[in-house]
Amino acid sequence: MGLSAGPVPTRVDAEVKAGLLELIDHAVAGGWSTAGACRVLELHPDRAGRWRRRREDGGGLDDAAPGPAEPLHALLDWERDAIVELFDEWSQVDRSHRKLAHRGSRLEKVFVSESSVLRVLRAENLVLPARPPREPVPARPWPAWVEYRPCQVWGHDFTAFGRAGRDALAILDLVSRKWLATLTVPHQRGESEHVQVLYTRALETEGLLEQIEARMIEPNADEALPVLLAVSDGGPQMVSGTTREFMALHALAMHVGRPGTPTDQAHIESLFSHIKTEWPHLEQIRDPVELDHALEAVRLEYNTVRLHAGIGYVTPDDEHEGRGEQIRKARREGMRRARQQRIAYRRNNPTSRT
Numbered sequence: 262m263g264l265s266a267g268p269v270p271t272r273v274d275a276e277v278k279a280g281l282l283e284l285i286d287h288a289v290a291g292g293w294s295t296a297g298a299c300r301v302l303e304l305h306p307d308r309a310g311r312w313r314r315r316r317e318d319g320g321g322l323d324d325a326a327p328g329p330a331e332p333l334h335a336l337l338d339w340e341r342d343a344i345v346e347l348f349d350e351w352s353q354v355d356r357s358h359r360k361l362a363h364r365g366s367r368l369e370k371v372f373v374s375e376s377s378v379l380r381v382l383r384a385e386n387l388v389l390p391a392r393p394p395r396e397p398v399p400a401r402p403w404p405a406w407v408e409y410r411p412c413q414v415w416g417h418d419f420t421a422f423g424r425a426g427r428d429a430l431a432i433l434d435l436v437s438r439k440w441l442a443t444l445t446v447p448h449q450r451g452e453s454e455h456v457q458v459l460y461t462r463a464l465e466t467e468g469l470l471e472q473i474e475a476r477m478i479e480p481n482a483d484e485a486l487p488v489l490l491a492v493s494d495g496g497p498q499m500v501s502g503t504t505r506e507f508m509a510l511h512a513l514a515m516h517v518g519r520p521g522t523p524t525d526q527a528h529i530e531s532l533f534s535h536i537k538t539e540w541p542h543l544e545q546i547r548d549p550v551e552l553d554h555a556l557e558a559v560r561l562e563y564n565t566v567r568l569h570a571g572i573g574y575v576t577p578d579d580e581h582e583g584r585g586e587q588i589r590k591a592r593r594e595g596m597r598r599a600r601q602q603r604i605a606y607r608r609n610n611p612t613s614r615t
Contacts, residue, residue: 268303268304269281275321275322279316279322281304282316284298284302285299288301336381340373343371344371344381344382345385345387347365348382352387356389358375358379362374362377400525401516403490406486411439411583412467413489413490414489415435415489415491416433416435416491417460417493417529418430418431418526418529419496420533420536422544423448424545424546425547426549427446427447429445430444430445430451430455431533432459437572437577438572438580439580439581441466442463442466444459445552451498453498455498457503457504472488473488473512476488476512487512487513490514491508491515491516492525492526494517494518494525531571535563540555563577573585575589
């Protein structure tokens with residue numbers, strides 16, 4: 262800087278300014294002109310003049326923050342007071358700073374942004390009351406007649422494939438985790454009829470439809486146990502009157518999860534999560550027909566190739582057809598046999614550490 266480091270930077274500390282002014286004053290006292298001293302110091306004379314006037318006026322040489330002391334659009338004092346009044350009067354009704362901002366406009370009391378309301382409340386240490394907690398609803402267990410085996414509990418739900426403009430309705434056996442059937446419909450156009458069509462298809466595929474039709478003409482059929490339990494969320498298609506009539510006619514009991522609690526039907530929710538994570542190309546498909554073919558190919562791979570951790574690393578088809586326990590038993594026996602073989606080998610072929 263100055264004599265040795267080039268021109269004086271745009272921003273310098275007050276101590277540097279004071280030192281430069283002293284150098285200029287010393288040079289002027291020795292017969293130099295102010296302009297000549299500034300030229301040697303590589304400092305514009307106007308800057309030196311401004312610094313000298315600020316020093317003489319007692320304003321100091323420290324740089325002030327740029328711009329005005331207060332933004333031109335800053336809230337006025339009465340507006341801050343109005344926001345506090347809104348909090349006092351409406352915080353029990355409008356439990357968010359966004360609602361309070363719009364309440365102020367609605368009452369023509371104060372017109373401020375939502376973020377301004379939030380900043381004022383934080384500055385005043387005012388906290389909006391939290392929403393009252395909802396009384397927990399206990400989960401309903403499955404009926405006592407349900408046996409934990411395939412074709413006893415089915416779950417069904419929709420998922421969206423936005424690029425194709427379609428929703429896919431799937432049925433999953435919640436015990437074997439077998440993906441039984443799929444039906445795609447226009448986005449957000451799923452109806453009770455679609456649920457009925459898919460259940461009819463799945464019942465026929467699993468050989469249950471003939472059993473159900475035979476029960477319809479049997480005497481005292483109403484006293485017999487349901488064929489299986491159908492689990493779903495509380496969507497309108499799932500709980501509509503026509504859906505309930507179809508389920509009752511086909512001897513299918515219904516189990517509806519609690520509102521806002523997707524874990525009540527976690528297995529079917531998990532199915533959609535795995536499908537979209539492990540086969541991401543499905544969400545890139547735009548042609549509905551192509552999506553149908555791709556979903557069917559994925560369903561076949563999911564059921565017959567992919568090992569499922571939730572059922573002991575066998576395929577859903579293995580578990581559904583009763584081969585799962587045999588496969589798991591064969592692995593346990595193989596692991597035990599392999600351990601014995603390793604021990605026997607090392608006993609017969611000892612190795613020395615030296």
